[in-house]
Amino acid sequence: xxxxxxxxxxxxxxxxxxxxxxxxxxxxxxxxxxxxxxxxxxxxxxxxxxxxxxxxxxxxxxxxxxxxxx
Numbered sequence: 589x590x591x592x593x594x595x596x597x598x599x600x601x602x603x604x605x606x607x608x609x610x611x612x613x614x615x616x617x618x619x620x621x622x623x624x625x626x627x628x629x630x631x632x633x634x635x636x637x638x639x640x641x642x643x644x645x646x647x648x649x650x651x652x653x654x655x656x657x658x
Contacts, residue, residue: 595632600658602630604648618647 605615605626612630616623620643628634636644645655 589634590632591635594635596658597635598630598632600655601626601644603658604650604655605630608648610648615644615647619643 605612608615610618612626613623616626619626619640621640625634625640629636629640641652641655645652648655
């Protein structure tokens, strides 16, 4: 479900992914998830679990605080 928080978080993931120079496919591979799931998160269609957020921070080389700094 698209909500304001999901949309804002998705935009943040796009920003961080592009800053890291990663495609959706490369980010998905580093996280161990399907590429389509990264797209779903980036479009704000679903809320990722805490485990997925942890995987995203590791793959992007950032802290948990940084992922929510938007």
